[in-house]
Amino acid sequence: MSKNVRMPRRQATQPTQPTVAETHQPELYLSRELATLEFNFRVLAQARDTSIPLLERLRYLSIVANNLDEFFEVRVAMLKHHHQFGSAAPGPDGIPSGELLARIRERVLDLVSAQYTTWQDELGPELVAENIHFLTRKQWTPRQRRWLHGYFENEVLPVLSPLGLDPAHPFPRILNKTLNIAVVLQGRDAFGHEGHLALVRAPRSLPRIIRIPNEVCGAGDHFVFLAELLQAFVDMMFPGFKVAGSYQFRVTRNSELIVEEEEVDNLARALAEELHGRGYARPVRLEIGADCPPSIVSMLISNFELEETDVYRCNGPVNIIRAGMVYDELDRPALKFPRFTSALPIALGNGRKIFDVLGQRDILLHHPYESFNAVVDLLREAVQDPDVLAIKQTLYRAGKDTPLVDLLVEAARNGKDVTVVIELRARFDEEANIRFATRLQEAGVQVVYGVVGFKTHAKMMLIVRRENGHLRRYVHLSTGNYHQTNSRLYTDIGLMTANPEFGEDLHKIFQQLSGLGPVINLKRLLHSPFTLYKSVVEKIDRETTHARNGKPARIVAKLNAMNESHVIEALYAAAQAGVEIDLIVRGACTLRPGLPGISERIRVRSIVGRFLEHSRVYWFANDGEPEIYCASADWMERNLMRRIEVAFPILDPQLAARVYDETLANYLADNTHAWLLDSHGQYTRAMPGEAPPYSAQETLLAKLCNATTTAPARAQLPTTLREEG
The missing domain is CATH 3.30.870.10 (Endonuclease Chain A)
Structure with a gap:
């Protein structure tokens, strides 16, 4: 808490009703932005916790880096924008935007320092003890260097386009969160110009982590960051020059899409056009190697139109987030959490039809301990059942490999009336959702993009079925997205029911979303x-x-x-x-x-x-x-x-x-x-x-599902523990 904050003086007697003035005092509220940063310190503590398997700790380190990227792309970018244009009214905490930006920087510096200390002093040595090596140039053996030289010459150099900087070669556009190398050159070029600065942009087609074969290194697992490779052989990109220095850097840009929905005819088209420019929006942060000299920093600050306070020095790879990529590369069960198999509810066992079960009782699902397959099976049963007349569903985040879109397409082709409300503005999933919407529309699904000015974040499915000459509604509601991968990694509660009041309420909500109807009265749902x-x-x-x-x-x-x-x-x-x-x-x-x-x-x-x-x-x-x-x-x-x-x-x-x-x-x-x-x-x-x-989570693992060493392949783990945007 700021030293200038005075808490209201209250007597430690019987509690009394607060006055309006008391509950509106800024000192009663914490800053949302600073509270978000504190969450990342808690995640980083997982990376430092030696009771957690080592590769899981490496993954937590990567998650912190990814969370910090998104924090700058969204929260800091919005705050800086409003501060610049004088429209940043303080939140309930009352902290002016300038002071808040300064406090954010102070806390981020602490977090970045702790990140790289964890990487250099804790995880690095422990990984080496497990014969997992992230090799720097100074650590390469002659044999490793020869192999890496060949790899660079054959696999990397042909796709690079190094750029010398001069009046005829201005500073290029640098894509959001990409790896780049600033190079200082000495000597004359073919046109007689004296040494200059150059930039090397690493295309996204290049792997950020290179694995060296065992026949080169022997036993163990050996990796090299692409940045190390580029810096080691940078002279091959500039023949005839002497390389006086090379320095990693990475820029983070504003990634919030701004579409004036009231002023566009087609939201999907407008968003698709906006997505093309997202990677080149206004910069908000510059990460540079700790050894980068002031002259290079000043040049980068000037070209990105940033300030000194936007620069963060990294005592290691500027894209430390990439270290987590080796998690899926390594088959080291002892260094990962034990695998488990999500269970199906007992009521759905013995091949019983879900509609029959829901006709008798509600089904509760607690993910990831209980399987999301029950939801997929409900939709699949509806798709194949000739008595099902209509399916309505929301999609906020679905994942690229979701089976749900295939089933919805099949339902439409089977002649069922299918309506899907897709939220195109689900942050960082906009492009995937546009693809889903296009595919569903081509199959005859009625696709709705929600309501202008309001993101559709509700997770709900409604199935209408004819039974004994009457229509009956079946409902699935959830706290989490229809995202099968995340259902194995996120804790969520889902409910499947045939309660007629739930069905009637959901019918009204879908009518409102698709028909833009008036305010509705619901019986059970809020x-x-x-x-x-x-x-x-x-x-x-x-x-x-x-x-x-x-x-x-x-x-x-x-x-x-x-x-x-x-x-x-x-x-x-x-x-x-x-x-x-x-x-x-x-x-x-x-x-x-x-x-x-x-x-x-x-x-x-x-x-x-x-x-x-x-x-x-x-x-x-x-x-x-x-x-x-x-x-x-x-x-x-x-x-x-x-x-x-x-x-x-x-x-x-x-x-x-x-x-x-x-x-x-x-x-x-x-x-x-x-x-x-x-x-x-x-x-x-x-x-x-x-x-x-x-441990609450361990208790639920033991209670609801079965630990196993022969479970199906582990799902792709998330790279972020983020708030949904």
Whole structure:
């Protein structure tokens, strides 16, 4: 917390109702941007945790680098843009944009330093001890150097286009996040010009990590970064010159797509055109090798129109993110998490038709412990069933190898009415979603791009089936995307049901999305941007009223992130009234817990473990009649105000108890992967103390699925633990 912040003076007596002025004070809120950076320190702690398998730790290091890229591409880029044009109004934390940018830089410098210390001093030596080597030029043996020289000459040099810089050869366009080498040359060229500067851009077609064959190195696994190769043989690109120095650099650019939806005729076409320029948008960060001299730094700053404060020196490869690529290269089970097999719910065993099961009971799915194949099987059964008349589904992120698009295409070709709401603006998935939309349209699927100004972030599927002369609706709702790969890596809750009220609600939502209808009244589902925000605040206020009336009152919520100031105000008021509140917030949380007289009854914890915590669950004690909702929405301003989101109640008492136990009580008991937030915005790792170590994720692995050494091939692991954009 800033030294200039004065906390409101409160007496440590009975809690009282806060005044409006008190709950609007900036010192009651943490910065979203700084809270996001703190999450990456927690991920980096995984890379430094020696109890975690070594290659998993290397992957965590890569994830931090990727998260930092996206942080600059989106959050810093937007902040810098608004600051430059004087439109950056402070958030609830009240920090002016200039000060916030300075504090971001200070914290990023700490994170970058910790990253490279982890790489150089911790992971590097431990990898060598396991006979896994990332070799620098100084470490190459003569035999390795000869092989690498041949590789460079035959595989790399032919695709390079080095560029000398002079008035006739101006500074080129540098693509976002690509590897580049700045070269200082001495001597005269063929036209009599004295030595100059040159740039070498590494095409994306070149592998960033080169594996040296065992016949060259002997036993073990030996890798070389492409940057090392380029710098080692840079003289071959400039014959006749003496190379006085070569320096790695990498530029990060603004990657937020700006499309004025109200002013375009076709959103897909407008986005496709905008995507062409994304890689060359305004620069926001320059990463350079630690040995780069000031003159080269100044030249790069000038050409990218940046400032000194936008430069970050790297004590190692500027694209350290690429180190994680070797994870899939290496068959080292002992250095990875044990494999596991996701289970199918018992109710779906023995080859029973899913429609028959759902006719009798709801099915709950807890991913990744339970298999996403149940969802794929539901859609496949619908595609092949002649009694199914219509299928409606949303797609936000689906993954390039998803079977769902194939099934939706097949459904349309089988004569079923298929409607798919594809969110084209799902950040960094825009191009893939445009391809999916085109393919579906060509198959006769009715494709809708959502609603102008509101991202469609809800995860929902509706199947209409004729049974005994009547129509019946089957529903799937989830906290996570229809993304089969992520379903093995992210924790999410899904519900399959034939509840007619759920079916009617979902029918109305799809009608609204495709027909742009009026505001609708729903019976069971909460719906952003209409009823979800209001309902959450009302349910918090209801607990507040119970507490004031002397009744037990409690709120437990599991979220990816939280920054909506009015929800936070309601939570502060509830805590002061006596409500006990536990928040499990994986990423950025702008609420300050533990403030004397304000939030002493609020506890915030973050779980960072093997799987990305992604499920959103809200639980309200409700005077002995608890309510529990699963949702696609975090308690963030964008989710509650500017997106199409759905929260769905778990009505079956047994399933509701299971969701509470597995996603809330289980995580509140974690004392090995939990981090506890204090009122200053700092996180401290929970320690078992005298209690036995307890891991929520390991408990669910043991409870819900079967560990195995003969499981199918491991899925491609994620390169990011990011907020959905």
